[in-house]
Amino acid sequence: MAYSQKSYVQSSHPPLGHHRGGYYRQGSCQSTHSAGYTIQGGYTRGSHPSTGFNSNPESHRSAFAKIEEQLRKLASVSETQPRADLKKPSPGVKQSLRTSQSSRNAYGNEYWSRGVGFGHSQRPDWNVPAHMRDQREKDKQIESALNGTLSSIREFLQSHGTTGGTRQQVADPIPGLYRILEDSVLVPFLEKYLKGVTFLELNRHAMIYKYILEVIKEIAVQPKLVGLLCALPHQQQSVYEYLEVLESEAKKLLERTGKGTVAVTQSYPPVMTQSRGQTAGTISVNDLLGAIEQVAGTMSPYMYQSSDERTTGEVLAKAFLAVFDMVSRAVSARCDKRVAKTKVKVGHTSEVACGRTPRQESLEARYKRELRDVQFKSCEIPMTGPHSHRFATYNHHGRLDSRLMFRLAQEYASLSSSLPLHLSSAIFVRTDDSKMNLMQALIVGPEDTPYSGGCYLFDIFFPHNYPSVPPQVHLQTTGGGAVRFNPNLYNCGKVCLSLLGTWSGQGGETWTELSTVLQLLVSIQSLILVSEPYFNEPGYESQMRTDYGRRNSQTYNQGVRVNNIKYAILAQLRNPSPAFEGVIKTHFRLKRDKILQEAEAWLQSTPSDRQLREQIDNLRVEFRKLPVCC
Template sequence: MAVLDMARHVPLYRALLELLRAISTSTALVPLLLPLSGDPSQEEEEEEHSEGQTSVGMLLAKMKTCVDTYTNRLRSKKDKAKGVVKPDSSDPEPEGLTLLVPDIQRTAEIVYAATTSLRQANQERKLAESSKKATTRPKPMSILRSLEEKYVAIMKKLQFDTFEMVTEDDDGKLVFKVNYHYMSQVKNASDANSAARARRLAQEAVTLSTSLPLSSSSSVFVRCDEERLDIMKVLITGPADTPYANGCFEFDVYFPQDYPNSPPLVNLETTGGHSVRFNPNLYNDGKVCLSILNTWHGRPEEKWNPQTSSFLQVLVSVQSLILVSEPYFNEPGYERSRGTPSGTQSSREYDGNIRQASVKWAMLEQMRNPSPCFKEAGGACQCHISFPCVCVLLSDGGNLGHHSQKHFS
């Protein structure tokens, strides 16, 4: 849920919050704020996996996290800013959002209190009932689902974080502690900060902290500098059923001084020392060609729009439009050969080369020499790369699945 979206629909959100507060006061209606139960016969299994379910209460808690993070980051940005903050009369602080934030925080507390009370009552009832039920051995598919949920739970904690990428020396000059493609742009940028840019970056950071794509197939991890939200690094894991599957691809990101009027700058760092072109849209020098980045010609509606485009859209575009199952056909003009014998053969050969490069540079190299920003997520890379192997082992059936579950517990 994006703060940017909340700011544009304040009356709607305030009306919904008022409704939720009313529901919280009714004992008969409070269950509506919890995950909806399905088939009563599956009640026990659903309770076991309720952590992965969505409910109104959970969405509201997520909403509160968004606005809390936004206000904290905006306050921190103002406190730590060493340059002059330029007022921007064309983009004033949304007054409606100022009213909405305490409304969200108060409603979240009320809903949490009501749902916690109901959960405790339900837990006591189910504990009494569970003692009467015989323990059954889990089925392999149930184990697999449990492992996938455990994977998501572990990775979620590693998705968004800060890392000290740049500091200042005694003379006030910037010193980078990690390799960063846009080092020169950052050092040459003006010290003056736009209030609109700072606010937009805070909104973007909140959205990223709660809404990054996450699945056992493909996930996105983001690190921003501890004090500068305009400096980021991104790790995208290659989607399943593509030549990039299980690979970890690192990108450097910089938000220019006129952001969001101009799109963010994005450069691929996983290039095998500039020796591999992983996709027609990913050059071996790291250039990323996408319409939304204005680095590729496209229809007007596909290009960067300061009002409606976001960095999250950029990440999803890389994940879904570039890291695809048949990247050969991303090359302009090659789409016409799709479905032909020659096109199919060329695509297979291209995919084979990409798979080989992905194993060498996006898997093995990432595990041997992970970026310092993702070092604590180095385990995440290993977990992501090894997870499909575990799933294959589980296909052996009950006994192996049973031992695998014990191993991952």
């Protein structure tokens, strides 16, 4: 049997807490380093000593006040704190944690965490249509606040910018504007909406991102404001770095949809974005941004069955390419690009030989370094033989429907930067450019579970009416049909999950067009491959925290551990899937000591388990065949 499971990812942008105390700390004084220059000072709400605010015309004061008012609105509707407040611990954090703990205590009699849906039926349904309506209303408020912020900044720059200054002007007002924006909600808001976002999510909130690109464009054309896009104090990543990731994903999206390139012209230095060396025409950045508004206005929110949705996605991708090119040129003209980044990136696997790995590098860092570049790849998925794709006969060899192809291209473009990659557990994906509706995924069993270190291979098929219906999923790692690894993973390969429609679930736990394949993979990794899978069986939750339940769970885990070593480790080492052979060998080469250590701990807890002892002995033999790590 199986359990119902709530959507693992309901929102890409969770609330960060509402700011109550106004924007700026009275009497604050800071030194801001950005874009190769330093602005000393700081200001209170009443004066700007470093910029001669009190000496500037009254129109400057009024313009600054208007910008501040729009930024306060943006902070309120987006529930984002200003940078000035984020630089010190918020007194509301502890209260939020206490509230969260109280919420968990309300479900204290349940074994599984709230929201995962293991065997529960008493929880209130998540009303998806109501959530979508609320989200759309919030989007409209954010769009209005962003538009107001953008208009006030443009008005200021047109009236008081460096191109319109006069000799009678006592001081350059741009540094004052920089300081207002740097301490405001603007940069945290951009970080919040650019971090980890996919082009699928961009499409759903097209107008918000249209205004975001407009704001970034305005900053990029002002040399003294470009520093806002570079590395600032107390940042994990700069706006430039988030844009760099999205630029890469935009290229992948356009390549997969066969849209070639777009040549972009603008009043700022001309830019050419390329893909496959083709040219699809010439268009200005402003035209691209205007096209987003035109096409997005005809879309039904959150519905993805029209050509308008595809057009919006393509225009958004091209707009990101064009705006990033503007930002990159502006940063290069103002400072060394290294200033735009918060830290030095780790070198690529292919560039670092085993013998040249720094001794102080942690195993976690090394695991990520060696496997990051092969986490998501396109290759030829086997259609025949022992590792053939389960849905090979389902595949349509003709050209895929353009709507399905574009949806898949959106999801695939983000997977390379979104898939979990940790020493404790990871997910690897392979797609086939000639068969875009087929996918294979390798999920590494999480540590501290009976699946620890094992490699579980899943075949995935996207039907012609995806995403109106969920994908079809089949588990290959079953020992040739001999093993049922979990109440949700049948020995025939069936994966039982409410998200897939293979098990009934409460409202909000089933597949919708908001769901994604990433959500599905992470759900399998975190909600099925768990520490006590015995309790995944419906009705067994009543045995939790009882001696009877603990004994049954321990017995169940013993069998899973033996089969995990036999089929998900040894069989994968001896006969790996061609699509993941390199990943599998690298994974076991790096993790063999940890896997053996955990397996021996299992044996210590059940010393009479002869089957487990035999498989651990076999494991030692196979691991000795692997290359020695330096």
